[in-house]
Amino acid sequence: MTLTGTPPAVGTAVGPAVGPAVGRGVRRLDGRVKVRGMARYAFEQLAESPAYLHLLQSTVARGRVSDVDASEAEALEGVLLVLTHLNSPKLADTSDGEYTVLQSPGVAFRGQIVGCVVATSPEVARHGAELVRIRYDEHPHDTRLREDDPDLYAPDEVNASFPTDTDEGPVEEALRSSAVVVDQRYSTPMEHNNPMEPHSCIATWDESQERPTLTVYDSTQGAHGVASTLAKVLGLAQQDVRVISPYVGGGFGSKGLPHAHNVLVALAARTLPGRPVKLALTRQQMFFLAGYRTPTLQRVRIGADADGRITGLVHEAVEQTSRIKEFAEQTTVVSRNMYAARARRTSHRLAALDVPVPSWMRAPGEAPGMYGLEHAMDELAEACGLDPVELRIRNDPPADPETGKPWSGRHLVECLRVGAERFGWSRRGPTGSRRDGDWLVGFGVASSTYPGNVMPGSVARVRYGGRGHYAVHIGAADIGTGSWTALNQVAADALGLAMNRVHLEIGDTALPMATVEGGSSGMASHGSAILEACRRFREEHGESPEPGATTESAAAEHPEAKEYATHSYGAQFVEVRVDADTGEVRVPRMVGVFSCGRIVNPRTARSQFRGGMVWGLSMALFEHSIVDHRFGHVMNHDLADYHVPTNADVVDIDVSWLDETDLHLNPLGVRGIGEIGITGTAAAVASAVHNATGIRVRDLPITPDTLVR
Amino acid sequence: MPGSAGRDASAYGVGVAFARCDDGYTPDVHEAAETRETREAGEAGVASGATEAMEATEAKLTLTVDGSARTVTVDTRTSLLDALRERLGVTSPKKGCDHGQCGACTVLLDGRRTLSCLSLAVAQQGRDVVTASGLDDSGDLHPMQEAFVEHDALQCGYCTPGQICSAVGVLEEAAAGHPSLVTDPDVPAGSAVPLTDDEIRERMSGNLCRCGAYVDIVAAIRDVAAQRPPVPSR
Numbered sequence: 001m002t003l004t005g006t007p008p009a010v011g012t013a014v015g016p017a018v019g020p021a022v023g024r025g026v027r028r029l030d031g032r033v034k035v036r037g038m039a040r041y042a043f044e045q046l047a048e049s050p051a052y053l054h055l056l057q058s059t060v061a062r063g064r065v066s067d068v069d070a071s072e073a074e075a076l077e078g079v080l081l082v083l084t085h086l087n088s089p090k091l092a093d094t095s096d097g098e099y100t101v102l103q104s105p106g107v108a109f110r111g112q113i114v115g116c117v118v119a120t121s122p123e124v125a126r127h128g129a130e131l132v133r134i135r136y137d138e139h140p141h142d143t144r145l146r147e148d149d150p151d152l153y154a155p156d157e158v159n160a161s162f163p164t165d166t167d168e169g170p171v172e173e174a175l176r177s178s179a180v181v182v183d184q185r186y187s188t189p190m191e192h193n194n195p196m197e198p199h200s201c202i203a204t205w206d207e208s209q210e211r212p213t214l215t216v217y218d219s220t221q222g223a224h225g226v227a228s229t230l231a232k233v234l235g236l237a238q239q240d241v242r243v244i245s246p247y248v249g250g251g252f253g254s255k256g257l258p259h260a261h262n263v264l265v266a267l268a269a270r271t272l273p274g275r276p277v278k279l280a281l282t283r284q285q286m287f288f289l290a291g292y293r294t295p296t297l298q299r300v301r302i303g304a305d306a307d308g309r310i311t312g313l314v315h316e317a318v319e320q321t322s323r324i325k326e327f328a329e330q331t332t333v334v335s336r337n338m339y340a341a342r343a344r345r346t347s348h349r350l351a352a353l354d355v356p357v358p359s360w361m362r363a364p365g366e367a368p369g370m371y372g373l374e375h376a377m378d379e380l381a382e383a384c385g386l387d388p389v390e391l392r393i394r395n396d397p398p399a400d401p402e403t404g405k406p407w408s409g410r411h412l413v414e415c416l417r418v419g420a421e422r423f424g425w426s427r428r429g430p431t432g433s434r435r436d437g438d439w440l441v442g443f444g445v446a447s448s449t450y451p452g453n454v455m456p457g458s459v460a461r462v463r464y465g466g467r468g469h470y471a472v473h474i475g476a477a478d479i480g481t482g483s484w485t486a487l488n489q490v491a492a493d494a495l496g497l498a499m500n501r502v503h504l505e506i507g508d509t510a511l512p513m514a515t516v517e518g519g520s521s522g523m524a525s526h527g528s529a530i531l532e533a534c535r536r537f538r539e540e541h542g543e544s545p546e547p548g549a550t551t552e553s554a555a556a557e558h559p560e561a562k563e564y565a566t567h568s569y570g571a572q573f574v575e576v577r578v579d580a581d582t583g584e585v586r587v588p589r590m591v592g593v594f595s596c597g598r599i600v601n602p603r604t605a606r607s608q609f610r611g612g613m614v615w616g617l618s619m620a621l622f623e624h625s626i627v628d629h630r631f632g633h634v635m636n637h638d639l640a641d642y643h644v645p646t647n648a649d650v651v652d653i654d655v656s657w658l659d660e661t662d663l664h665l666n667p668l669g670v671r672g673i674g675e676i677g678i679t680g681t682a683a684a685v686a687s688a689v690h691n692a693t694g695i696r697v698r699d700l701p702i703t704p705d706t707l708v709r
Numbered sequence: 710m711p712g713s714a715g716r717d718a719s720a721y722g723v724g725v726a727f728a729r730c731d732d733g734y735t736p737d738v739h740e741a742a743e744t745r746e747t748r749e750a751g752e753a754g755v756a757s758g759a760t761e762a763m764e765a766t767e768a769k770l771t772l773t774v775d776g777s778a779r780t781v782t783v784d785t786r787t788s789l790l791d792a793l794r795e796r797l798g799v800t801s802p803k804k805g806c807d808h809g810q811c812g813a814c815t816v817l818l819d820g821r822r823t824l825s826c827l828s829l830a831v832a833q834q835g836r837d838v839v840t841a842s843g844l845d846d847s848g849d850l851h852p853m854q855e856a857f858v859e860h861d862a863l864q865c866g867y868c869t870p871g872q873i874c875s876a877v878g879v880l881e882e883a884a885a886g887h888p889s890l891v892t893d894p895d896v897p898a899g900s901a902v903p904l905t906d907d908e909i910r911e912r913m914s915g916n917l918c919r920c921g922a923y924v925d926i927v928a929a930i931r932d933v934a935a936q937r938p939p940v941p942s943r
Contacts, residue, residue, distance in 0.1 A: 027858055027859065027861070028858065028861060028863070029739060030739050030866065031857070031858035031861075031863065031866075032739060032850065032854075032858065033739045033866075034863055034866030034869050034870075035841065035850065035854035035857045035858055035863065035866075035869055035870070035873055036801065036841055036842045036844075036850070036854060036870070037800065037801025037802065037803070037840060037841040037842050037869070037870030038801065038842055039739070039866055040800065041800075041803075041867065043804075044794070044800035046798075121784055121795075122791060122795060123784045123786045123787060123791075124784070127786075194919055195865070195867075195919055196803070196805045196811065196813055196865065196867040196868045196917065196918070196919045196920075197803070197805070197865065197867040198804070198805070247865075247866065248865060249803070249865045249866065249867025249868075250864070250865040250867060250919050250920055251865075252919070280804065282807060283805070283806040283807065283808065283810075283811075479865060480863075480864030480865030480866065480920045481864070482864070484739070603861050604861060604864075606861070607861045607864055607920070607922060607925065608864070610921060610922070610924055610925075611864060611920045611921035611922065612921075613921070614921025614923065615921060638806060638808060638810060639805075639806050639808070639810040639811050639917060640808070640810045644917060644919060645921070645923070646914040646915075646917060646923075647909075647910045647911075647913040647914045647916070647918075647923045647926065647927065648910040648911050648913075648914040649914075649923075650910075650921070650923040650924060651910075652924070653924050
């Protein structure tokens with residue numbers, strides 16, 4: 001384990017002692033079962049005589065289903081059910097357009113669910129789906145995001161409840177009077193999360209009891225959220241819906257909320273009571289139905305005085321949403337507090353198009369927003385003749401520019417300094433000055449940030465089982481984040497036990513309520529609930545409890561959190577090599593230094609940071625969902641054509657963090673680590689590409705054709 | 710770990726430790742998952758589709774899976790991956806794309822790494838399939854699995870069984886002298902190829918990991934390769 005940097009002076013509160021487990025790089029407790037493939041993901045749960053569901057998806061981008069002929073499919077041996085809007089059970093709540101499945105003949109985007117075939121085997125279900133004939137009344141559609149779309153509108157708020165616009169100070173005047181002004185447009189493309197495990201469910205509707213119940217094995221970042229949504233949409237009592245999700249093959253936001261397929265599989269199960277219905281989206285279907293990152297069109301204007309101090313900053317974003325449900329990505333929120341500025345304005349405008357429903361994708365808002373802002377900062381450094389590290393240091397605000405609150409722990413400058421040292425930043429040459437054979441070599445830098453989030457509402461239960469063993473229950477999720485291990489570490493220390501005396505259970509709505517494993521908030525939210533439940537257990541039952549002794553608790557109130565602006569920071573340094581003839585970009589070296597509060601498990605944390613940086617590299621060079629606007633679908637809707645990094649694309653990623661505990665946000669001293677690694681990374685790559693070639697690529701991804709001159 | 714998991718629905722996946730808490734015995738939930746017999750699952754717990762499907766498109770075959778002879782009747786359209794997962798209850802190989810683009814379904818077929826989603830089950834009569842759950846028949850971890858855990862070369866774990874089968878295949882291929890795109894042309898044909906980091910990255914690039922654990926995957930394979938230096942095959 002590598003801890004670097006001088007421990008900064010943070011906080012004054014005295015937190016719980018770091019015990020023998022927290023802070024230790026414990027091996028992943030679920031590692032053994034996962035390396036053998038014995039961890040059962042949703043689709044692999046045992047089910048007696050399951051039926052298999054295959055989707056029917058619209059082949060037009062806007063219109064109405066005018067005719068359904070299911071006769072041939074229904075005649076196929078093994079087909080149990082063809083479900084369309086003509087014979088679907090009615091939903092109890094249709095307030096959310098994404099979840100309003102098969103309730104009308106309307107089609108709002110290409111690939112929308114218009115039906116399904118359920119059969120005794122996956123082969124027959126798929127065959128049956130091919131036999132269903134659906135005709136449409138096709139209406140003109142629009143899937144193209146344009147800055148000059150006359151129908152752009154301002155949403156009431158943007159994701160995570162941020163205000164849509166901010167306007168502080170006379171920014172136009174500040175820009176006019178600035179010695180240096182950067183005014184550029186940047187764009188990020190539509191991207192798809194693509195966790196390795198497709199979205200999968202096994203749903204069983206049981207009518208053998210007094211009230212119907214629904215049990216769903218699901219691949220989700222939040223079992224309780226899926227259960228409450230399904231209960232509401234289907235008109236069931238929440239306690240009659242059980243969602244079980246012990247292992248999740250990646251989510252990256254796309255499993256943070258239920259999607260239309262969850263409702264569809266429940267409708268099918270309801271039509272075939274007693275029979276488990278299995279549904280796994282195909283990789284292709286995931287490009288229509290599992291959320292995605294909206295494309296963004298950004299304009300960034302930064303004015304500075306001659307020594308690089310920012311006078312005015314304007315960050316505007318245009319994004320898309322669907323016609324059936326609004327999702328407004330918070331792209332420019334990062335510009336509200338990243339740097340000091342005397343005046344600033346930020347805004348978001350949306351176009352509602354005939355497109356699938358956008359949603360969360362790792363660091364929604366921060367990932368595309370930090371690309372625009374940080375790329376503009378790189379251009380500002382160039383315009384001011386300043387080192388881009390120095391420019392950022394000069395504009396480090398002493399307090400939160402947005403609220404005036406003190407920082408709970410802002411250590412961007414330390415991250416930049418430590419990173420520059422580890423990377424060898426001083427060896428950076430002038431633009432276009434380094435060549436190694438056919439390769440143009442460049443260095444780049446950018447800042448990272450992510451807010452410290454705690455979500456209220458999680459509850460943990462501690463129960464003594466006897467013979468020294470304790471059960472700790474919370475309906476949290478481990479989506480690869482290491483929760484199985486890190487939450488156990490927290491509980492072991494809080495109870496004063498060895499880790500093997502703690503038996504953690506997560507991923508089930510039969511366990512106490514937990515908030516979604518998203519927004520990098522899992523440890524802060526679920527860990528804090530466990531900490532408090534353990535503390536209260538000892539208070540109530542002492543060191544020698546009776547077997548069966550149980551305590552349930554939410555996290556302790558932490559009013560201090562409101563008094564601080566709580567954000568994590570990081571610095572990313574990248575070396576690129578650009579083939580002078582072909583424009584191929586290779587990234588031999590990346591260095592990331594982060595300040596995220598206490599690190600509970602260095603071994604799994606390092607993987608999270610590295611994974612985030614790989615995502616940033618991917619955003620910079622590869623990811624791009626290409627829409628055929630004639631038909632309204634993503635053309636490269638598989639893993640051969642939608643590029644994500646392979647092993648050969650990732651070489652050396654050096655990760656370290658400041659040794660820090662931030663007790664202002666929560667008693668664990670953590671700020672979350674899952675998303676910060678992707679933020680700023682793409683700007684660092686773009687900065688390095690410019691340093692190597694002198695070419696500014698402002699529209700991601702940076703593909704070879706953008707660099708061949 | 711004793712075979713503690715009952716076959717009632719509440720015991721599958723989670724609920725084990727909670728259910729057993731009262732009598733003072735709380736098995737580790739992950740170990741409990743591991744003790745479940747996949748074969749038992751295959752015979753009793755998974756699709757009966759084979760008997761309900763069209764007879765004209767059925768075929769019966771026998772193959773060896775993780776050391777055991779298994780006989781199964783499949784729809785002739787069934788991939789080896791679906792036969793393993795949906796008919797035989799062997800869920801160690803994963804389905805990530807079903808098009809041979811991600812590598813999550815990689816198994817060792819007669820000792821060579823193979824994409825089971827691109828292999829029709831009916832073509833595998835008499836062949837030997839080894840999945841990540843059968844790499845070590847003593848029930849222990851294979852050294853490659855041990856190295857993956859040690860280096861934290863996994864996060865969500867979904868690509869991991871395929872990565873591990875692929876990595877085991879890479880060791881054998883390099884030892885047998887199979888060249889890759891990055892192999893030094895001066896290495897004589899048929900002699901063992903040294904597994905440099907570049908070789909590992911190139912040879913493992915058919916296995917996607919969306920969590921981005923590549924640096925640690927390379928480290929794990931490097932470790933195992935160093936413990937077992939490649940032996941020239943001739």
